[in-house]
Amino acid sequence: DAGITQSPRHKVTETGTPVTLRCHQTENHRYMYWYRQDPGHGLRLIHYSYGVKDTDKGEVSDGYSVSRSKTEDFLLTLESATSSQTSVYFCAISEGGPRADTQYFGPGTRLTVL
Amino acid sequence: GDSVTQMEGPVTLSEEAFLTINCTYTATGYPSLFWYVQYPGEGLQLLLKATKADDKGSNKGFEATYRKETTSFHLEKGSVQVSDSAVYFCALTGDPGNQFYFGTGTSLTVIP
Numbered sequence: 001d002a003g004i005t006q007s008p009r010h011k012v013t014e015t016g017t018p019v020t021l022r023c024h025q026t027e028n029h030r031y032m033y034w035y036r037q038d039p040g041h042g043l044r045l046i047h048y049s050y051g052v053k054d055t056d057k058g059e060v061s062d063g064y065s066v067s068r069s070k071t072e073d074f075l076l077t078l079e080s081a082t083s084s085q086t087s088v089y090f091c092a093i094s095e096g097g098p099r100a101d102t103q104y105f106g107p108g109t110r111l112t113v114l
Numbered sequence: 115g116d117s118v119t120q121m122e123g124p125v126t127l128s129e130e131a132f133l134t135i136n137c138t139y140t141a142t143g144y145p146s147l148f149w150y151v152q153y154p155g156e157g158l159q160l161l162l163k164a165t166k167a168d169d170k171g172s173n174k175g176f177e178a179t180y181r182k183e184t185t186s187f188h189l190e191k192g193s194v195q196v197s198d199s200a201v202y203f204c205a206l207t208g209d210p211g212n213q214f215y216f217g218t219g220t221s222l223t224v225i226p
Contacts, residue, residue: 102148
């Protein structure tokens with residue numbers, strides 16, 4: 001199994017509070033990704049990173065920000081959580097390179113915004 | 115833009131039945147195609163992949179063939195087991211940044 005951990009694994013928070021989710025990898029892979037999983041939508045890309053301090057937006061980036069100050073860590077921040085951000089969040093990593101590369105997923109974080 | 119469409123579930127089969135989960139795609143260029151599996155409470159795991167037309171990916175008795183002419187990558191297994199009960203996602207890679215595009219997932223339940 002790829003060495004990917006996510007923390008916390010479960011979180012309940014209130015609307016309007018800031019939330020930070022952490023993804024940590026031990027594989028030294030270049031690319032890291034944040035997805036959210038919702039019924040009927042599959043997985044949708046929020047943000048991704050292609051190197052330290054290099055990030056870009058995905059399909060559903062509104063309301064989220066990310067940071068990557070070290071190769072091994074990729075943080076996802078909800079500046080002011082809303083109920084629509086209740087979801088399961090998955091981090092993924094890949095070695096990089098175009099098209100053919102496999103992504104490996106972490107165990108997920110279940111976030112509930114009340 | 116790039117996208118994946120897979121058959122809706124849930125799918126319920128008896129043990130040892132034949133499984134097909136349909137997946138079609140829309141993409142510019144020549145994507146790689148993947149099937150991932152998600153067991154309850156876990157993250158996604160790669161099941162198989164194919165990187166070019168006519169390639170066949172296979173793993174654990176599952177197979178899928180990359181068909182460019184029909185833009186399809188259907189998942190098949192000849193004899194399912196109870197342990198195959200999970201959600202299956204079809205996906206493709208696209209640009210930029212090696213982005214993945216996932217289908218909505220198909221839930222499979224195999225009953226003894």
